[in-house]
Amino acid sequence: MFNEEYDVIVVGAGHAGSEAAASAANMGSKTLLITMNLQNIAQMSCNPAMGGIAKGQIVREIDALGGYSGIVSDTSAIQFKMLNKSKGPAMWSPRVQSDRMRFAEDWRLLLEQTKNLDFYQEMVSGLLVEGGKVCGVTTSLGLKIKSKTVVLTNGTFLNGLIHIGNKNFGGGRAGERAATGITEQLVQLGFESGRMKTGTPPRVDGRSLDFSKMVEQPGDVSPEKFSYLDTTKPLTHQRSCHMTHTSEIVHDVLREGFDRSPMFNGRIKSLGPRYCPSIEDKINRFADKDRHQLFVEPEGWNTVEYYVNGFSTSLPEDIQFKAMRSIVGFENVKFFRPGYAIEYDYFPPTQLKHTLETKLVSGLYFAGQINGTTGYEEAASQGLMAGINAALKVQERDPFILQRNEAYIGVLVDDLITKGTEEPYRMFTSRAEYRTLLRQDNADFRLTPKGYDLGLASEKRLRRMEQKQDESEKLVQFFRNTSVTAAEANPVLEAKNSAPVTQQGKMFKIFARPNITIDDVRQFEAVEEYITSNNLDNEVIEQAEIQVKYSGYIDKEKNNADKLNRLENLKIPADFDYSKLQSMSLEAREKLNKIQPVTVSQASRISGVSPSDISVLLVFMGR
Known part of the structure; x- marks a missing residue:
């Protein structure tokens, strides 16, 4: 064969x-x-x-x-959300609910x-x-x-x-x-x-849940998408998730099964994910909390199966069922299958x-x-x-x-x-x-x-990226080069409780103010005319807005990266014997010999290797 x-x-x-x-x-x-x-x-x-x-x-x-x-x-999304939108763009994170079978x-x-x-x-x-x-x-x-x-x-x-x-x-x-x-x-x-x-x-039957008792969690009003290709399209309609909570009653029921919990009775000895703990781990570690959020997520467009996000568990199935029936909206819940842990x-x-x-x-x-x-x-x-x-x-x-x-x-x-x-x-x-x-x-x-x-990304993808980059850079330059009078700027600024200007100035400076958005500056006739005549899409406009508002932070971070990358270019000879560097700590020598980092920068990030250990290494390498 x-x-x-x-x-x-x-x-x-x-x-x-x-x-x-x-x-x-x-x-x-x-x-x-x-x-x-x-x-x-x-x-x-x-x-x-x-x-x-x-x-x-x-x-x-x-x-x-x-x-x-x-x-x-x-192609398999049923809901789209951009998380952390209230924070800076470095924190914006796209997320989709997926149709499991279609995925x-x-x-x-x-x-x-x-x-x-x-x-x-x-x-x-x-x-x-x-x-x-x-x-x-x-x-x-x-x-x-x-x-x-x-x-x-x-x-x-x-x-x-x-x-x-x-x-x-x-x-x-x-x-x-x-x-x-x-x-x-x-x-x-x-x-x-x-x-x-x-x-x-556990996975549960959505027909047995009372969603009217839960908080609806819809997707974004104007959903985006993941792929930069134009072959996929944003969602035009979406399925909602829902939120409910555990309670002290639920926690008391769960504790009834702790003696049969493989996590607490020693049957499981390995470590699980710290940031996605089981429900029994949550109520044990956070005993001061009287409730925890649960997100009830549909498994697809047409299925009635739901995923109960936040209720990961390896407790006995009878305890899982009894505890779930004590959750608001889950009083008549039916299981498709119980939760479990895996080593x-x-x-x-x-x-x-x-x-x-x-x-x-x-x-x-x-x-x-x-x-x-x-x-x-x-x-x-x-x-x-x-x-x-x-x-x-x-x-x-x-x-x-x-x-x-x-x-x-x-x-x-x-x-x-x-x-x-x-x-x-x-x-x-x-x-x-x-x-x-x-x-x-x-x-x-x-x-x-x-x-x-x-040889992975197509030429079409590359050209589309270059066009987006070129258009966003030109839009930023437009804001740098175009002036706006005080008479035109002040009504917009005053509407946002932003300090008025006394003379004509560049739009870049106005737009860079934290509380001024692209929708605000589009009230300036020149801006709207530029965007419309050049047929700029939302991706280009958003990219330009980020560059205007965060250019100082971005430039500072680039400078920091360039400085640290100098160490990235300092190569350490293959099979370097760190044991001969007696001035270096024993822990550093052991870990460096085990991991065999390729560059000085990589060596500096190994746990247990201190700045003084790196100094010893640099001196030995003639730096």
Whole structure:
């Protein structure tokens, strides 16, 4: 069946695997996507949503590079919201509610239309490794499939163990078996492994809920979209979510099951996601709170199944049901399935290079939850980067690495490689020191030229980005060069309780005031005439407004990034022996020898390495 050698084999078809397969194939590599169930490609295992705070920026970055996540998020969306709109643009984060079934279907159809991509359904039970280099995979049926590179995206399936109360059973997801064999082989090869856990809430029948008792959560009045391509369109109608709360009564019922909770009785020993805790963890950690928010999210356009966001649990099913019936609006609730927790194997990501290739085995890449991350978006971005770098390795081209000032994806990968993680890693805007540069609105400016050079982003996408960039820069220049009289400006300023001007001045200065919006300055005849005559769309206008209002902050952050990037250009020799630097702390020497950073900048971000340790390193390198 498999006589030819593939360039890239991708193991697992979740969000990471799907993006990895798409990117490698679109770059011209002969690619095989192998998974245990082809019906579950890009399955939304947990909540039916894409994006959110920092995660939305990642989806925009994937799209700008030429990945598929943004496109599928648009085609399967049932609601769109731009979060944090009341804050500055660095915090604006797009999010969609998705039709779960359509999301998976659209992903599969896109992959089936991708050239150079083959599919096969079976469990991969091991790797073919010769002389420290991966050369293929073996399957549960004994097939040996040769490949120049392999990308592992196993999600929660590696020795997965599902917990509901005192019951536990093997599985990678509800109704699906766990994957065995790979962890054991990797450990034999010298890899360090660990265990993590995550959880999911019950799914319920919407026909049994009383939404009149809940708070409706509609989408944006003027919804946007994720993809920068014009082939996807904003939603014209949307489905609402709803919000309700737990109560002390609900908490008391939940506590009845604590003695049978695998989290509290020691059956689960691994760490779960800090920022997405189970409901039992919430009421235990935040005992002073008498209620917690719950978001009731539809699973699609037509289905009656609902996801109860905020009620992730591994308590016994009878306790789950009893507690839920005490929630306002859930008095007559019927379950589709109970919530559960799952433990699975992961591999500390400090064992990887910035390309996501393992240090121990050449040509082997890890992406997604195998690296200790949580979230569809984090997984998809790693899959994209692993697929790109696997293809580049086969093509004997330079690796593709994004810096921390270039993309949230760069922050994510750098955090994992240099700091590692002992709990499921989730991206936040606070993790990015250059978040004013890494906004969701300019991901195409930052990354589409790079995607085009890789062969992922099309020329049409590049030209559209260049047109948007040119038009927004010209609009900013228009504001810099065009004057407005005091007689024309003051009525607008006074209406916004802004100090009047005494003489003619540039529109840029007026527009830069914090409380003056684009709608205000469009009252100036010259502005409206310019926008209308040039047929400028909302993306261009928004980009210009951000540049006018935040140019000082943006320039300052660029300068800071340029200064720190000087250390990024200071390369450390391969296999550098830090043990001979006796002036450096023992902890720093141990961690630097283990992680083997490529640059001085990367070394400075490793936990336990102090500024004085970096000074010692710089002196030794003649700096």
